[in-house]
Amino acid sequence: MALFDLPLAELREYRSASTAPDDFDAFWGKTLQEAREHDLDARFEPVDTGLSTVRVYDVTFAGFGGHPVKGWLRLPAGAAEPLPLVVEFIGYGGGRGLAHEKLLWASTGRAHFVMDTRGQGSAWGGGGGTPDPVGAAPAYPGFMTRGIDAPENYYYRRVFTDAVRAVEAARTHPLTDATRTAVIGESQGGGITLAVGALVPDLAAVAPDVPFLCDYPRAATVTDRHPYREIGLFLKTHRGRAADVLHTLSYFDGVHFAARGRAPALFSAALEDQTCPPSTVFAAFNAWAHEDKAIEVYDFNDHEGGGPFQEAHKLRWLRSYA
Template identity: 50%
Template sequence: MGIVLPVSRASTDLAIDKLRRYAPAVAEPADFDRFWRTTLTAAAHVPALVDVRPEPTDLRLVDVWDVTFAGFDGEPVRAWYTRPADVPTPLPAVVEYPGYGRGRGLPGERLTWPVAGYAHLVVDNRGQAGRYGRGDTPDPHDAPGGPDPATRGILSPDTYHYRRLVTDAVRAVDAVRGLPGVDATRVVAVGNSQGGGLALAVAGLVDRLAALLVTAPFLCDVQRGIELTEASPYGEIARYLAVHREAEEAVRRTLSYVDGVTFARRATAPAHFGIGLRDDVCPPSTGFAAYNQYGAAAGSDGPAREMHTYPFNGHEGGEAVHVRRQLRWLDAVLRSTG
């Protein structure tokens, strides 16, 4: 286990020495494991892959396919599958989850992983596209809650938007393992912000994950997040409660079923984290809460993990510097296990 932490103080959250030790007792529902086992078992009754068709592009060094897979309740979810052109051998696969309000975008928007030699699946966020990026997957569910994705169906864990989104994220791994040209034994979950929260959920729910790369994760230590920042998406939940004061108990209960700290405790894959210490969107302490308890259910020191911090950066984190660290770390991890 390696930790790369400069001696610095976060301007928006706890001091770095406190962040290193921050491991809150996050509320964990007694039926947490049963809830997710039941949800995922129901989803698995439908074969994961629905449709895979070549996507014409102007890119000569990669091949792209338009993928549809069965997510929550068997509903179709869209994704782009990209891999280096003219490479016949099965490759490790990176499943990437975009951030809040983004979709899968257009083919060729995210080329880092295929250019680095990986098979790459970038997954649509159902019902979220149009804020910051394009997507094609609706969320055909309606339940009491607020108008934003973070508050949609929030009065019950059964109807919450993130129950569906987490299920889609897990099913994406099932789908990528069935795609041609993928080494199904070496699948990696990657995400930033909301995508980081979804990747953490995958690490806690999916067996035989090869590695996890997560930056600035959303949905970690959520109860603290909604109290600490006014920025969206946490701020959307706070603003909902500012109007619906009587809903606080129900909302807090729902959030406890999707907290990344609880998923992180159950994870077993080696993990690489990155956090900007001036992040006022996903406060640093909430990400450290997941990092400091990552793999705790496994006992001893848990799986290998690293944290990289950027003391003068916010939600953007280390950007290209951090991506370079991710590439080098993942290459070393897969070489050691493959």
């Protein structure tokens, strides 16, 4: 796929037309307050993986509604003092995978926490283990329109709340240093990272790669690739509901979270990315509130983005923060 979105010079100036609801902050403040009424109840159970350089813990904590959410905590073997913490969120359809996967960040001497995504984990990878016990009104298959009838019911309200609680849970382990916490993720994981970057006030660094869940008004019309296409296909059947749908989505738009970003950030975008069009990524990057921010651009890549090249860049970048 050749370049299909705005030229790079225009991307660097692009601003989303999406408008945050007046009660955006109140909505999220109430949501997190309600979640914290449930005991976090973070439990770390050692797993025998056969690995000699990394220790792995099977983690369960209380997320949205007190629902149990799974994760993995990986620590360098022999760690005795609190370590910088990297919390990672997963791409669309994937789960936390298997205990022996994702060893990079623990290999750098950091603690690494991977959150399972409720209801997902059956599309690729090693699977997941967190159900989503909440029902929803009629929706198009996938996750993008589940509960889209109202912000209070929307699927990503639960996921973003789980993610904030995941950071809180990981920080309770005695071998994690809460003052040196970074959050990272690709695609859907990048969109979740943006939300956490706004909702957790004391992060050391934020690194969203080719983030999903940004600039919904443009994303829903500029690409016909899933998952954004789920929104259009829902509206194809539910005619005349576009304004209501976009109102719900405005509470979950990465652009509005970015405007409340409180930590140094490293983004990445791919100019041939039809899944998360570069204009939607730049919309979030350009809105990111913290002045210490950078974006890596991959000219001839689709949604794979920078892949291992971006991974190497993050390894270098994160040394200054966590």
